[in-house]
Amino acid sequence: MDGLPVAVIGAGPQGLAAGAHLLERGLEPVVFEAGDGPGAAVAAWGHVRLFSAWPELIDPAAARLLAPAGWVAPGSGYPTGTEWIGSYLAPLAGALGERVRYGTRVVGVSRQGHDRLVSAHRDEAPFVIHAVDPDGVETRRLVRAVIDASGTWRQPNPAGADGLPALGEQAAVAAGVLSYLPPTPAQAAALAGGHVVVVGSGHSAMTTIIDLAAVAREAPGTRVSWVLRRGTVGDTFGGAADALPARGALGIRSRQAVDDGLVELVTGFRVNRVDLEGGQVVLVAEDGRALPPADLVVAVTGFRPDLSFLSEMRLDLDPILQAPVRLAPEIDPNVHSCGTVMPHGARELAHPEAGLFLVGMKSYGRAPTFLAMTGYEQVRSVVAALAGDHQAAARVELTLPNTGVCSGGGLADETAEAAGSGGCCAPPVEVLSIGRAPASA
Structure with missing residues (x-):
């Protein structure tokens, strides 16, 4: 050969x-x-x-x-x-x-x-x-x-919590009201005054939340819902503990969007069904909870x-x-x-x-x-x-930085909460001050 x-x-x-x-x-x-x-x-x-x-x-x-x-x-x-x-x-x-x-x-x-x-x-x-x-x-x-x-x-992961597309998810994709890609700046601006749901807790989700929060700040009638599958947040968003400052800033700025009231955080929500209602989309959880109708669902779940x-x-x-x-x-x-x-x-x-x-x-x-x-x-x-x-x-020719991110997607709620209490992901002792934080990827 x-x-x-x-x-x-x-x-x-x-x-x-x-x-x-x-x-x-x-x-x-x-x-x-x-x-x-x-x-x-x-x-x-x-x-x-x-x-x-x-x-x-x-x-x-x-x-x-x-x-x-x-x-x-x-x-x-x-x-x-x-x-x-x-x-x-x-x-x-x-x-x-x-x-x-x-x-x-x-x-x-x-x-x-x-x-x-x-x-x-x-x-x-x-x-x-x-x-x-x-x-x-x-x-x-x-x-x-x-x-x-x-x-x-x-091969994006679906919004469905069990690893397969939720009931109605593929129909929502075909209808253009559910996407697996973060919206472009033009697409985000076009959502001003509407309701957007973001599903996911990783860096792509944080990037999406930051961009949509900026739209909500300029257009106060805009509603952004951030859906997390786990029931607790803990130090999931990392922050100053991240050895890559720009990546850590994603967690800080996305969490700030929640604290400022620009984004509604919904925890413990595991998508079971996706319903189409008059050109909008409704997410229904395994426990029966339903979110208000949305103009777009962005599923960035890996x-x-x-x-x-x-x-x-x-x-x-x-x-x-x-x-x-x-x-x-x-x-x-x-x-x-x-x-x-x-x-x-x-x-x-x-x-x-x-x-x-x-x-x-x-x-x-x-x-x-x-x-x-x-x-x-x-x-x-x-x-x-x-x-x-x-x-x-x-031979090893690389030293990798700590992510400062706790509680991986496979952790149960109680394990995730414990993981955020110390160790390599201890709460940050200082907060980054950064203007326009570079986004994810």
Whole structure:
């Protein structure tokens, strides 16, 4: 397989960084991207400002690849998704050139001549990438290894509290009154004077709340309801305890919106039914409570990985998170109340299918709080392992910041309340003073 390329699935931040690392190691990448350009998922939330600063959003190998062409890394500040693409991801994709195949969706990964059951000489067989090209023609490509950096963006979690869409949820989506994307500034402004419901407690929900609170401040008749599934709040919103100040500011500002009366916080509300009433939408909880009719429901409750095209691969995934089993204990919100994870690489991301790695957001399965710098460390280690440099693969070259966020989504109410009482998520001793806080992502 020495003459075959390494397949990278996804031309997002981690996929493109993997391409740069592969070239630096003398390995040829071929990048399959379903979208029509680099960072297609990032483009979908391009108006949102990241809470990571520029130095944390640029992979070192990517910077080295770009430098000979005169590219200069932005030195400071917090870019929007659109700015991240324009100033970094697009130039990086350009440096990789025709190695990136846009409009090409991977629909299957297999081993040549081996289905999932066949073990004999399996590791010696090339992988086969089954893809559909921009013309709708199915293609096959032999590769020596596979780095799946396809992310989770196309697989949002539903508003339904039991992991499946609530009754009527899909009809509400079709009617345009329930969305899984934070509204753009123009969309938020158009909701002035109406009622908006936000479901979720993560950084995307906080970003949405901050933007809608600004609309409510300018248009006092605007009503914003913030729905949390858990019955207690505790230190869920983090704050000054976060080692990334811009991310911590999200929690502070969203909580301030509640304290200022711009947002109504609804706790212990687990969505069971979504009713359409005269062009509006009504959420009904498992306990029978119903919210007032809303013009829009924004469900930002996280994402999950698409494993369908890996059905012929031998994966070792945690049964709860759908993350690699060696990584799962570090990121499981049922185990850790604070969203901090140790740096990790090829060893933790390996599967029984030799040569296959899930990296980036997809490697976290259903767990939250993923950082770009975590993914860059992952691909550095994985590519080193593929190149046979196992010493570099095992080396840790990253120190991750504490999130300061307690009480993961899997925690019961009483556990969440206890988790907010101390430890790594102790209440902040000072409050950040910040003007326009960069938003999430």
